Amino acid sequence: MLKDIFERTKRASKTLTLLSDEQRNEILLAVADAIIAQKERILKANAEDLAKMEKSNPLYDRLQLTDSRLEGIAGDMRNVATLPSPLGHVTKQKTLPNGLRLCRVSVPFGVIGMIYEARPNVTFDVFSLCFKSGNACVLKGGKDADCSNREEVALIHEVLEKYGVSTDVVALLPATHEATGEMLNAVGYIDLCIPRGGRKLIDFVRDTARVPVIETGAGVVNTYFDKDGDLEKGKAIVNNAKTRRVSVCNALDCLLVHESRLSDLPAIVEPLWEKNVIIYADDKAFAAVANSALYTLHSTLLQHATSESFGTEFMDYKMAIRTVASLEEALAHIDQYGSGHSESIVTENEATARQFQQMVDAACVYWNAPTSFTDGAQFGLGAEIGISTQKLGPRGPMALEEICTYKWLIEGEGQTRP
Structure with a gap:
C-alpha cells in the first residue's frame, strides 16, 4: 500500500506555498549545479538501465543519458528558474453592485x-x-529507467535537505503495475495525473483513472509536401522531423506527397536512406522511388505499404509515404490517421498553408518547419511536463502556466445575501 507516501506528499505540498519564488529559483539552480557536479553517479545508474536493454530497441535512445544530455537537462532547469512565477497572477477582477470584491488568482x-x-x-x-x-509531485517511472530515476530523485532529495525543504514534495513510486493502479485511484491525494508515453499507456490511464487526467504524448505525425512545396526546404524538413530523434513523440511517421511532385520523391528520400530509414510506400510512391537510380543502392529499405503503415507511431527508423491528389485528400488523411499532436505542410502557397493550418485539428500545426520543434524548451517555456493532445484544458507543450489552476478570492464588508 502506497497510501502513506500519498499522505506525506499531500501534507508536504502545503509547505511549498510558504516558499518565495526567489527561494524556489535558488533551489532549482542548486539542483542544476548538482546534476553537472555529480553526473558520474547519474550516468553510472543509467548504464545499469542501458545494460538491460538491447541497443536495437527504439527506446534505447530515449533511455540513454550522456554528458551533453545532462548539460541540456541542467540548462533547461536553469531556464525554468529564470522564468516569471506562474503563481499569484490576477486573471479577473471586479466589484459587484453589492460591494463584494472578486479576484481570480x-x-x-x-x-x-x-x-x-x-x-x-x-x-x-x-x-x-x-x-x-x-x-508537489509523485513520480511513477518505468522499470527500464528505474536505476536512473532513483539516483536522480536521491540527488534532488539531497539538495532539498540542504535547504530545509521536505523531501516528501518529490516522491518516486516503485516501478510496478500495482503502483500505477494505486496512483490512478489515489482520490483525495493526487490532484492531477499526467501520463507520458505510448498509446497503450495513455489509453490504460484514461480508461482506468479515478483521478483527473490530462492526456499527453502519443503522436502519429504527418507532413504534407504540397504541389507548391520547395524541394530543398522539404528535404531538410522531412529529414529533421524523421531522423533527429526517432523515439520521440514529435518524430515524423507519414509523408504525404502531392502526385504532381512524385518525381521529387527520390531526392526527398535520399537523406533518409543515408540513415537507413525503412520506407513503406503506396503503389505510386513506390514506383517513383523504385524507378530512380537511388533505389539500386537501397532496395532493401523500400517496402510496399499496408493498411497498418498509416496511423502507426513508429518510434523507429521507419516511415510511411502516401500519394495524394489534393490538399483536401491530405487533410482527410490527417483527419483519419493523425493523433492531434503535430502536423506540418511544406508549401510556398500562403493560401494553401493558411487553409491547412485552419483545417488541421492538432495541438501544433506547422508551415515550412519540422514537427521536431514541438517541445516546451523550444517554445521558450523552459521545459515541458508533456504534450497535451486533448482539447479540454491545456493543449500542446505543457509548462508552468498549464500546471496551475485558480481560485476566487472574495472580500466584503459584512454583506449578506437576500
Missing part, C-alpha cells in the same frame, strides 16, 4: 502524479516545473 494544483516510461530526463523536467509552480 492563479494557484498550484497541489499534487501532480506523473506516469512515464523509459525517459529518465522526465524526472528532472517534472520536478523543475512542479517545484517552480508550487506543486
Whole structure:
C-alpha cells in the first residue's frame, strides 16, 4: 500500500506555498549545479538501465543519458528558474453592485502524479516545473529507467535537505503495475495525473483513472509536401522531423506527397536512406522511388505499404509515404490517421498553408518547419511536463502556466445575501 507516501506528499505540498519564488529559483539552480557536479553517479545508474536493454530497441535512445544530455537537462532547469512565477497572477477582477470584491488568482494544483516510461530526463523536467509552480509531485517511472530515476530523485532529495525543504514534495513510486493502479485511484491525494508515453499507456490511464487526467504524448505525425512545396526546404524538413530523434513523440511517421511532385520523391528520400530509414510506400510512391537510380543502392529499405503503415507511431527508423491528389485528400488523411499532436505542410502557397493550418485539428500545426520543434524548451517555456493532445484544458507543450489552476478570492464588508 502506497497510501502513506500519498499522505506525506499531500501534507508536504502545503509547505511549498510558504516558499518565495526567489527561494524556489535558488533551489532549482542548486539542483542544476548538482546534476553537472555529480553526473558520474547519474550516468553510472543509467548504464545499469542501458545494460538491460538491447541497443536495437527504439527506446534505447530515449533511455540513454550522456554528458551533453545532462548539460541540456541542467540548462533547461536553469531556464525554468529564470522564468516569471506562474503563481499569484490576477486573471479577473471586479466589484459587484453589492460591494463584494472578486479576484481570480492563479494557484498550484497541489499534487501532480506523473506516469512515464523509459525517459529518465522526465524526472528532472517534472520536478523543475512542479517545484517552480508550487506543486508537489509523485513520480511513477518505468522499470527500464528505474536505476536512473532513483539516483536522480536521491540527488534532488539531497539538495532539498540542504535547504530545509521536505523531501516528501518529490516522491518516486516503485516501478510496478500495482503502483500505477494505486496512483490512478489515489482520490483525495493526487490532484492531477499526467501520463507520458505510448498509446497503450495513455489509453490504460484514461480508461482506468479515478483521478483527473490530462492526456499527453502519443503522436502519429504527418507532413504534407504540397504541389507548391520547395524541394530543398522539404528535404531538410522531412529529414529533421524523421531522423533527429526517432523515439520521440514529435518524430515524423507519414509523408504525404502531392502526385504532381512524385518525381521529387527520390531526392526527398535520399537523406533518409543515408540513415537507413525503412520506407513503406503506396503503389505510386513506390514506383517513383523504385524507378530512380537511388533505389539500386537501397532496395532493401523500400517496402510496399499496408493498411497498418498509416496511423502507426513508429518510434523507429521507419516511415510511411502516401500519394495524394489534393490538399483536401491530405487533410482527410490527417483527419483519419493523425493523433492531434503535430502536423506540418511544406508549401510556398500562403493560401494553401493558411487553409491547412485552419483545417488541421492538432495541438501544433506547422508551415515550412519540422514537427521536431514541438517541445516546451523550444517554445521558450523552459521545459515541458508533456504534450497535451486533448482539447479540454491545456493543449500542446505543457509548462508552468498549464500546471496551475485558480481560485476566487472574495472580500466584503459584512454583506449578506437576500
